Amino acid sequence: MKRAGSVAVAVVLLAGCASTGDITHNKPTFQASTTKLDSVYAACVHTRWVAISPTARILETPTSLQVVVSNATMHVEELLVIHSKAVGADVVLYEHLQVLALRGYRDAAKACL
Template identity: 30%
Template structure:
């Protein structure tokens, strides 16, 4: 019985997609901005929150990371890094071909805040 429980737990956990897993994929889009990473992230984040309430933002050593996750899976990941001219942002999406809830607004925010 214990083996069955461990096997079931492994199967359930294998479906999880974290931010690191998303970043291994090809990016859906990338943009450059004359804004510094903080200003760019603070422009994008409220729009992401309007589109998906499960959005979060954290500061990293190189800039900012915005994340939308649902059901223990990362759906959208935006990495914003500092450059000499401002910032560079890369958007990664789980199942980029899928039209998930709020996805068009999330993509529009990445483009509009340049």
């Protein structure tokens, strides 16, 4: 039973990764650099995004931190990729739908710089 649970979690995580990759085929809607540490910047954005959508979460990959908002079917709607550098981090925002109503995510990413 324990193994079945682990397999189910792995499938969900892989599904999330696959859908995250799909959104990166879109042109970024925002790119910038910050002098903040990647983890500090991610925490700031996450706090603001949770106020917009409780599904917001921070993911750690081998090469970046990501702040992600998914819809009910686990497709990524908003993806902020944060790459650490010697001083601060570079950030790139991908959005599934680039509409004015969702501008709050973009504004939050900018406000945390």
